[in-house]
Amino acid sequence: MPVxxxxxxxxxxxxxxxxxxxxxxxLEALREVAAAGGSVVVEEFVDEGVSGTKxxxxxxxxxxx
Numbered sequence: 001m002p003v004x005x006x007x008x009x010x011x012x013x014x015x016x017x018x019x020x021x022x023x024x025x026x027l028e029a030l031r032e033v034a035a036a037g038g039s040v041v042v043e044e045f046v047d048e049g050v051s052g053t054k055x056x057x058x059x060x061x062x063x064x065x
Contacts, residue, residue, distance in 0.1 A: 007039040014047040023048050 011034070013026040023046050034041050 007037070008042045009034050009039045010043040010045060011041055012045045012047075 011027060011030045013023040013030065015023065027044060027046070031041060
């Protein structure tokens with residue numbers, strides 16, 4: 001049986017101030033998308049309480065984005 005390489009992904013979530021979303025809901029949706037695509041989540045970066053409109057978010061920098 002051939003070995004299929006697995007795509008490893010990191011997820012990033014921050015506060016969205018509209019649509020009633022929070023980081024937990026975002027991560028849940030992102031995990032589902034990753035799993036559906038056959039990817040393995042290896043790390044999650046979260047900026048809880050930090051607006052997504054800010055470019056200087058600690059979790060974003062930690063993720064190398």
